[in-house]
Amino acid sequence: MEILDLRHFSSVDLRPLLEDETRVWASMLSWDYSGSAEMILRYVDAKILPGYAAIDRGRIFGYSFFVYEGSKGVVGDLFVANGDRLPNAREVEIKLLTHVIETLQQSPGIHRVEAQLLAHQAGSVARPFLDQGFQRHQRLFMVLNLRGSVSKPPVLHPEVEIRRWTEADYQPAAAVITAAYRGHVDAQINDQYHTLAGSLRFLNNIVRFPGCGLFDIESSYAAVDRRAKNLIGLILCSRVRGDVGHVTQVCVLPEYRGRGVGESLMAASTMNLTKRGFSMLSLTVTEANAGAVALYRRLNFDSKRVFDAFVWAG
Numbered sequence: 001m002e003i004l005d006l007r008h009f010s011s012v013d014l015r016p017l018l019e020d021e022t023r024v025w026a027s028m029l030s031w032d033y034s035g036s037a038e039m040i041l042r043y044v045d046a047k048i049l050p051g052y053a054a055i056d057r058g059r060i061f062g063y064s065f066f067v068y069e070g071s072k073g074v075v076g077d078l079f080v081a082n083g084d085r086l087p088n089a090r091e092v093e094i095k096l097l098t099h100v101i102e103t104l105q106q107s108p109g110i111h112r113v114e115a116q117l118l119a120h121q122a123g124s125v126a127r128p129f130l131d132q133g134f135q136r137h138q139r140l141f142m143v144l145n146l147r148g149s150v151s152k153p154p155v156l157h158p159e160v161e162i163r164r165w166t167e168a169d170y171q172p173a174a175a176v177i178t179a180a181y182r183g184h185v186d187a188q189i190n191d192q193y194h195t196l197a198g199s200l201r202f203l204n205n206i207v208r209f210p211g212c213g214l215f216d217i218e219s220s221y222a223a224v225d226r227r228a229k230n231l232i233g234l235i236l237c238s239r240v241r242g243d244v245g246h247v248t249q250v251c252v253l254p255e256y257r258g259r260g261v262g263e264s265l266m267a268a269s270t271m272n273l274t275k276r277g278f279s280m281l282s283l284t285v286t287e288a289n290a291g292a293v294a295l296y297r298r299l300n301f302d303s304k305r306v307f308d309a310f311v312w313a314g
C-alpha cells in the first residue's frame with residue numbers, strides 16, 4: 001500500500017471508489033452523494049483538488065481531500081472502500097488523515113484547520129487530530145420520519161410572522177447568523193459565523209454548491225418581526241436525496257428566543273416537506289448545544305449517529 005498525491009490521478013481512477021462511497025452515504029445517512037462525487041471528479045480532472053490517495057496494486061481504495069478557504073484549510077472528505085470489512089481500514093484512514101493534517105499545518109499562510117467527518121463514528125479517527133492539538137466537538141446526526149408524523153404548529157408570538165424565504169433575505173440573513181452565533185459553540189467549529197462576510201460565504205456555499213445537498217427554497221422560511229419588518233430568524237433546507245430534506249441552518253436572534261419562533265420555523269419546513277411527499281428530514285447539531293438538541297428531541301427527531309468536528313486554531 002502506498003499513499004500518493006491525489007493530483008497524480010484522474011476521474012477514471014477515482015470514480016469506482018466514489019461509487020462505493022455514494023452507496024455507503026445512501027445506506028448510512030440516506031444521502032445522495034452523487035452530486036458531490038461529480039464535483040470532486042471534475043476537480044480531480046482539473047488537477048486542482050489537493051489530497052491523498054491510498055493505492056494497492058495500482059488501484060485507489062481510499063482517499064482524503066481538503067480545500068483552502070483563505071487562511072483556513074477544511075478537510076473535505078475521507079473514505080476507504082469496504083471500511084467495515086477491510087482489516088486495516090482504520091490504519092489506512094489514519095495514514096491518509098495524518099498526511100492531510102501535516103500538509104495543511106505546514107501550508108504557508110494557513111492558520112486554522114476544520115474537519116467534520118459525518119460518515120465516521122465519533123472517536124474512530126480522532127487520534128491524528130488530537131495528536132496534532134486539535135479540539136474535538138461531538139455532533140449528532142438526527143432524523144425525523146415525516147411519514148405518519150403530524151406536526152402541529154406551536155402557538156407563535158403575535159409579533160412574529162413566518163413566511164417563505166426569498167432572494168432578498170440573503171444579506172439580512174448573514175447579519176442574523178452572525179448575531180445568533182456570537183459566543184456560540186458552533187462558532188468555534190465554523191469560523192465563518194464570526195463575521196458578516198463569513199456568514200455570507202456560508203450562505204453562498206449552501207445555496208450554490210451541492211456539498212450539502214441542493215438548496216430547497218420551498219421548504220426554507222424567514223421569521224419576521226411584524227412591526228419592525230426585519231428578519232429575526234431563518235430556516236434553510238436542502239434536498240439531500242429525492243425524498244429527504246436536510247436542515248442546513250436554523251437560527252433566531254437572541255432577543256427573540258424562547259417564544260416559539262425556532263419551533264415554528266421547524267414546523268413550517270416539516271409541514272412543507274410532508275405535503276410534498278418527503279419521507280425524512282435530517283440535521284446535524286453539536287451535542288453541547290443543549291437547547292437546540294432539546295428542541296429537536298421534543299419535535300421527535302432521533303439521534304442516529306454521533307460524529308466528530310475537529311478544529312485547530314494555529
Ligand SMILES: CC(C)(COP(=O)(O)OP(=O)(O)OC[C@H]1O[C@@H](n2cnc3c(N)ncnc32)[C@H](O)[C@@H]1OP(=O)(O)O)[C@@H](O)C(=O)NCCC(=O)NCCS
Nearest residue numbers: 180250251252257258259260261262263284285292294295
Ligand atoms: C435553537 C434556536 C433556533 C431555538 O430558537 P427559539 O426561538 O428559542 O426556539 P423556541 O422558542 O421554539 O424554543 C426554545 C424554548 O423556548 C420555549 N418556548 C417556546 N415558546 C415559548 C413561549 N411562548 N413562552 C415561553 N417559552 C417558550 C420552548 O419550550 C423551548 O424550551 P426548551 O428550552 O425546553 O427547549 C435558537 O436558540 C438559536 O438560534 N440558537 C443559536 C443558533 C443555533 O444553535 N441553531 C441550531 C444549530 S443546530
